Amino acid sequence: MRNPLYLAQLKRDLERWIAEGLVDARHREAILANAGEIRLGASLSGIFFTLGAASLGVAALAFVAANWQGLGKLARLVVLFGAMWLAYGAAMHLTARGRTALGQAFVLLGVALFGANINLVAQTYHISAHAPDGFLLWAGGALLAAALVPSRAALAVGLLIAAYWTWMESLDFDVAIHWPYLAYLALATFLAHRLRWWAGLHLAMLSVLNWLLANTGGLADALGLEAADMIAFYVLAWLxxxxxxxxxxxxxxxxxxxxxxxxxxxxxxxxxxxxxxxxxxxxxxxxxxxxxxxxxxxxxxxxxxxxxxxxxxxxxxxxxxxxxxxxxxxxxxxxxxxxxxxxxxxxxxxxxxxxxxxxxxxxxxxxxxxxxxxxxxxxxxxxxxxxxxxxxxxxxxxxxxxxxxxxxxxxxxxxxxxxxxxxxxxxxxxx
Amino acid sequence: MTRSWRILVVVLVQTAVLAGMIGAKVWTLETGREVLLATEPVDPTDLLRGDYVDLAYEISLVNVDLLEGAPPAREGERLYVVLAPEEDGLWRARRAVRALPPRSADEVAIRGRVEQVRETAPVFDGDGQVVQEGHATRLRMSYGIESYFVPEGTGGALEALRNEGNTRLRILVAVDGRGSAAIKGLIVDGKLVAREGLF
Incomplete structure (x- = not known):
């Protein structure tokens, strides 16, 4: 059903509008019924499809992990790339037939498999690069999918992966101020705005808080601020x-x-x-x-x-x-x-x-x-x-x-x- | 462009990224010059994480005196370490520089990242004997060849070999003209036991 907070707000607003003569009282119930119209089919199926996609992703990874030793490199590559292509292929097929919710779920599965493949390719070819780079690559792939498809779920996943990326850089590798994350965040925020997805903008704002938590010390050092100055800086900036x-x-x-x-x-x-x-x-x-x-x-x-x-x-x-x-x-x-x-x-x-x-x-x-x-x-x-x-x-x-x-x-x-x-x-x- | 076509672009770009990861590694394996590196024991509390073995090399610690030019090295910096073979067939660090340097015929330059600037650490010779007690500044480097993935549960034997010192386990590494490195093979007691390639 629709957001209960929205409905409660609408109910209060309606009372006021009726009192002010802006809305006919006879229409009150009809408006509330329309606003609260349960689009259960779409929303529930979307949730189930998304959960199903996530479950499929986990199953695929578990299967591959269980049989990894027995697979040659060629077979591994076929499994890795094949699974990802299948997921995106299904997404294309379903989207073309108007099954948008299910198509979105398969896009999400494709994004998940892309991340898994980065890890599994690195294993297969003994690539031990700077660990956070793998997460950056994954977050970038998710953002690309979010922008092109477009997909809100992929954007949410991208923001979460990027949050982990910046935490790794800050905590595990002691990067004083992780500026590149802000570039990612700016792109993601712009995309959420373009998609007119307010939950995504909230997620972006929470990501800003996440970044500030990890980088305030580095910012203070870079700006030459002691603790008192830094607090005052935040007061003025947020004002x-x-x-x-x-x-x-x-x-x-x-x-x-x-x-x-x-x-x-x-x-x-x-x-x-x-x-x-x-x-x-x-x-x-x-x-x-x-x-x-x-x-x-x-x-x-x-x-x-x-x-x-x-x-x-x-x-x-x-x-x-x-x-x-x-x-x-x-x-x-x-x-x-x-x-x-x-x-x-x-x-x-x-x-x-x-x-x-x-x-x-x-x-x-x-x-x-x-x-x-x-x-x-x-x-x-x-x-x-x-x-x-x-x-x-x-x-x-x-x-x-x-x-x-x-x-x-x-x-x-x-x-x-x-x-x-x-x-x-x-x-x-x-x- | 329809949504289906856009999904196709996504899958093509993501596939290209994965193929690029593989291609870059295979390029290094195929075109790189082979160098033989000695391994070092790793702290036993951090031996096997998941199903891969941590590898450390003699060249993982580079004496700061080998770094040419100012300023002093800092963590996170990229350096090229110039390696050359010695009489025992193992390649060791000769100097470190900030840009890809000209090399003589018997040298390769491997690109690495300074993970840590270590103070007062002891210095070992080729046999693992302490030759200098502390007061040396050394750079702990990573070259992207510090993990060797193995089938689950089979890392123990490799760890044991690695921790016996640098005499039994050698790692054959390919280093290409840009300084990228890739593990090409494992040599145990002078015998090649594993060789890496595209398939």
Whole structure:
């Protein structure tokens, strides 16, 4: 059936449209029935075909592996190439006859066999090249299939293989910054956009996170940034992305809202980390770099405001966040918590930031931002409580007070969240 | 172009990639000059992964003094190691350079990647005897000939031979004019026991 989240959203929107007179109430059930129309045949058969293709691939590999010793090189090549050609041949045959779902499954099988063949050819001819190169080759083959056929499943598989490729380069071979992965990711993202496959764009965004996780240390070294500068850099960079995404959303680009959510998520994580910053920071060079990124953020925010893509409160909060991010590396103590004034001020600023996120979410009727803002507030309150009372850690008082504090905090935050969402949305208040 | 034709393009390109892998290796086997390399024991905790045997050679460790020109070698860098035969018939490293060098008639240049720059490692002579205790900087190289795939469960005998030192197991390697290398055969106790080719 259709995405239940989409249906729930549509239901809420319909109520509003009916109330505003945009939609005739008599059509409500018909619209919901149409939107929720179960295209079980297509979707289920697609899933079964895909699972079947994967199963066939595993069976082929197991058969070959079990009989490998008994096969001469020629026989091996016939099996390897033959299986791949058969899979793609079946895909061509079925596609030409309009059996698209089954054809796609065989394309996926072909991509899987291509990867297996890279490995088996390497075995047969004792090729022990740089190991990640094999995965790059496989990911490239998957991307080619995804682009030409076109095939969403092949694109998803390509992105997963490429993620493994970059992890191998970063973790097993200590590549400080794995730039080539970004080129692959750019192509894959462009393709997902062309296919108008939003799940693929989400996968691409998760791939960006994957890359950042593995490469942040290398990036900081390359840019000459200490930890505090790097966190500030991320705050400013994600602030810029968030503003640009809001501009794109205002122009009606469908994935822009999701992109703004990713940016808000990463921005919030970076702001939360700002309070753990230590100095000395990277000095003049780092400040100049971050000032440049702050400039970009300010221009993006101002442009977004001019295009009416963000509200005044968003502009003001964004500018304040940029200013704080620039200042923090200069003000932090040499050890976390050494500068108590900084610690308390940072805590207050983080709370102010999450209140701002909640306010922005409420203003935009954006459930994600509201929920995320409350999660941040809860996390910050817990952090401040732990920091303040950690000297009592071994006493019953800590746990008693902590329990009361947590229950009260949870109650207050949840009430506030429900109140905000209910005010914006008659059926709201639910997670 | 219809979708079927596009699938045909995919399968042709992917087949060409696989054929290219095979072709490059066979080209090296067929046109490359044969050199005989001594093997070295490998750490017994990392002997057989799956169904292949790890191979290490004398030339897997190259003394940094052999590298010509600046700057110092770094990990991940591509180097050409010039090999020449010695009296015992084994080929050993003479020098290392960054670009494919001119060679004399009795030399070949094998292309490798610096996997690690090792400090203070001992140096062995041809018989596996320590001739220098530490304080040497050596480059651990890989040439794409470090794995020999065997039928499942048959790697043990080969490992035992390899770990007896460099006297019993020799690897016949083909090195082509571009520096690419491929395992061409296994020699045990002076006898060729396996030979590689297209089929």
């Amino acid at each position: 810029t992305v968030m503003a640009l995404a809001q501009i794109a959303a205002a122009r009606g680009y469908p994935f822009a809202r999701a992109l703004a959510h990713y940016a808000a998520f990463l921005l919030a994580v970076a702001v939360f980390c700002l309070q753990f910053a230590e100095s000395p920071a990277g000095g003049r060079q780092a400040f100049v770099l971050n000032a440049g990124v702050a400039g970009a953020a300010i221009v993006a925010l101002a442009f977004a405001r001019l295009r009416q893509a963000i509200a005044p409160i968003e502009l003001l909060g964004g500018l304040a966040t940029a200013a704080v991010a620039l200042a923090v590396p200069l003000l932090a103590g040499t050890e976390p918590g050494e500068n108590l004034l900084f610690a308390w001020a940072a805590g207050a600023l983080v709370i102010a930031f999450f209140v701002w996120i909640v306010a922005v979410g409420a203003g935009r009727d954006d459930r994600f931002l509201v929920n995320w803002g409350f999660v941040g507030l809860g996390a910050e309150a817990l952090w401040l409580y732990t920091e303040t009372f950690d000297t009592f850690l071994d006493s019953a008082l800590f746990f008693f007070a902590g329990g009361v504090f947590l229950i009260a905090l949870g109650y207050v935050l949840e009430r506030a969240r429900r109140h905000l969402l209910a005010r914006k949305d008659p059926g709201g208040g639910r997670p």
